[in-house]
Every structure is written in structure tokens, then in C-alpha cells.
Amino acid sequence: MSTPEALRQLLNAVAQGKVSPDTALEKLKYFDFEPVEEFAKIDHHRALRTGFPEAIWGPGKTPEQIAQIMQTMRQRSRVVMATRIEPAVYDQVRSLVPDAVYYPMARICAIAPLTLTPVHPGTITLLSAGTADLPVAEEAAITAELAGFQVQRLWDVGVAGIHRLLNNRHFVQTADVLIVVAGMEGALPSVVAGLADCPVIAVPTSVGYGASFDGLAALLTMLNSCAAGIGVVNIDNGFGAAVLAGQILRTASRITVESTPPKGVP
Template sequence: MTLTEILKQVQEGTLSLEDAQRILKQDGYKEMDYAKLDTGRKARTGFAEVVYCSNKADEHLLNIYERLYQEEGQVLGTRASEKQYLLVRERLPQVQYDPVSRILKIEKPDKLHEGRVAVCTAGTADISVAEEAAQTAEFFGTYVDRIYDVGVSGMHRLFSKMDMIQKANCVVAVAGMEGALASVMGGLVCRPVIAVPTSVGYGANFHGLSALLTMINSCANGIAVVNIDNGYGAGYLATQMNRLALGKDR
């Protein structure tokens, strides 16, 4: 529960002052021995804790995921396998899984999506990372336009979508190979560009390092770069920028 929600419930008389004090005096995390769930994160940052599913033991994942769902009424998991999805579904049948982005989520119904973020890819092979960014942003309440396969090998495809892209509060540019899409976007739009290098490419791509270096060394202005294949980080940052554009902090 956020600080705003606590104060609102006290104002409405649905939460007593004693209970509000008890909640506010909590350490801000739940002890689970193998994990310390950061239940105070949403009140501090505007974003609840997200579960990174990869490499977690089955029991740990199940208990962490269920506990966060109990705390927030929704939960986002990243880098989940289909096996983990089937495992969680046995306990939480409402959970949804997307094998492309590997997002594992339970969302509140009738969620409002505000503002606008454009998530663009250079190629179709970059879509898995782009979907992680897009679905992360959507989970946190952002409206997302998807513009896929508009890389520099066919610039006319990008130009045909510029009217839509220019309406966004920020642009996420996802690209492998040499990663030139971010520089092109930086020279065309008046909004911040979040560059996401992917590990897509041939040998000298070095598993995304060539795209990362191109994006970091871009001569275009207004470009921020996240880690290789880090769609989640891009979606989170895009939501922060979108909220700023809307005059909101959460």
C-alpha cells in the first residue's frame, strides 16, 4: 500500500490511525529467509518490486511471486521460462505468460494506460527484447505504440511511421547488429530516446557489444543507453519519463 493510499483510507475512515501507524512503522520489507521482499518500494519509488525469475529455485519463485501478489494485487515477473509459468499457474491460475518476452504477470483488471511511449525495433529478431520493454511499460500504466522492423536497411519504413513516433513522450529504440537505429532516432525526434542494444547479430556483433558501443558513442543528442537485452530497464525508464511528461510521480 502506498503512502497516498494509506492517507486516503484514514481520511475515509476505512483505516484507523493505529493501523496506519503500524503500517508506516514496518521495516519496509518482508523477511522470507532466502528473500527480503521490498514491500515499501512502491511508496518510495512509485514502482512495486518485480520478480526476476531466471535461476530462482522453484519453491523460492513460487513463494516470492505469491507473496508479492498478496501485497500488491498484481505482480510482474521477467525472464521466466515456460516451466516456471506452469509451476506458478498451479498455485495462481490467473497468471499470464508471454513466451516471446518471457513476461509472467498478474494484472489488476481495467488498468488505465496513460501518456504515450513508442517502442521501435530495427528488425523482427529484436522483438523479444522490445516486448519485454513494451509490456513492462504497460504493466506500470503506460500506453505503448509498437513500431517494429524499421531499421536502417530500409529507412523508408521508419519515415512512414514518424507521425506516430513524434507523438510519444519518449522513444525506445531496440537494435542489434551495429545498433544504428538509436542514432537515427536521436536525429529525428524531439523526445528522449532510450537505446536498447540487443545480442542479435553475426560474429563481430560480440553478443551485443558492437551495438552497445555504437549507441554509447552516438553523435546524436538525447540518447540514454541501457544494458544489452535489457528491455525491462528500458520499459521502466520510459514509464518514468512518461509520468514526468504527464506531471505525475506514480
């Protein structure tokens, strides 16, 4: 399915009734990728398959490569996002992509509408244990907003001053899905999961003194949590946490729609 002729044959088969539209859709989900010179192949149909478009991992790529990939992706996508972009790299990317915007705390460079309007139901609520965790927390928040989700933030509510969290219990009690970001010993997700009736996604960060082992201590704490209902992503992986939270909300919405009986049916 990688040539115009193959696509033409598929469309003719649909027109002739030999292939159903649903079967054709399944085939097209794996149809399209586009090379960018010899260093990248853009997966344009990832959003069709998974619900989320491909994102650009910034480290290891030159600013010129990032800019070329973004310019190629923008032809098919409403939003194009590159992660882990340092300010100096962004300056060079912007010289090639003038309308690229930058979210400095999240270290995300994007081509996106000026106003990000949520298009999916539900709210992703983000909590951070400390101010030092904000780069990872904001990476999750901006990723979710660029993907079309409503986001609410509650920062610096770690267990060292637990009253800060308890005074904001409504954030936890009204959440549809929670992302909890913490470094040091990583205890905050366990506390939050004991208060929440929704999924909790725990994100360990590499914040902490020497024995935190660059986030390994927080990761192990979260994996060993005594509270149920916690999923754990990799160290500093705010992007992955946002995608998982979005998948949870999208799946919940789909199940709700599919299980709703037609009007007049009990």
C-alpha cells in the same frame, strides 16, 4: 522502523502533533519488507519510494521460490511481475499460482488484472530494428503496460530498409518518449533521435553475427551516437528501459502539475 512497536510510536507521535504527516511519510517509505522463508525479502514499499513496484528476476530461482514470492507480493500489490521466465518454468509456476498469466514473447509471468488500463499520462512508443529484437522489445512493452502506461509499437523498421521507418514518421513525431531496440550494429537509435523531439532510450540487443560480440557492438554504437538526447541501457535490458521511460513520463507529469498556477493567478 521494523517492528510494530516502532510503527505504533510513530503513529502516536503524529496523533500528538510531535511529528508532521510529511515527516512520517518519509519514515514509512523505508519501513516495510517481508521475508519469504530464508531466501527472499520482499520490498513492499519500493513503489512508494520510486513509483514502481519490485519485480522478480526469474533466472536462478526455482519455480517454487518464484511462486512463493508472487503469492507474498500479491497481498500488497495490484500487479506482480516476474521477468525472464521460460515456458517450462511458467508451467510449474502456474501449477502453484493458477491465475498467473504468461506473455511468451516478453518471457514475463504476471498476476495482473485481465484488462490493463493506463493510469499515467503520456505514451511510450517502442520501435524495434528487426523481428529478432522482439523478445527484448516486448519485455519493455509489457513491463510498461503492467506499470500502467499507454504503449504503441512499431516493429521491424531497421536502417537496412530505412523507408520502413520514414513511412511511419508519425510514430516518432507524436511520441512522448521513445524506446528504440536494435541489435547488429545498433544504428537505429541514432537515426530516430535525429528525427525526434523527445527523449530516446536506446536498448542494444545480443542479436547479430560473431563480431557483434553478443550486443557489445550495438552498445558501443549507441554510446557513441552523434545524435543528442539518447540514453542507453544495458544489453537486452527491456525491463530497465521501460522503467526509465515511465520515470520520464511521471516526472514530466509531476512538474507540469506543480508548475501550473492556481486559477486566477497569471
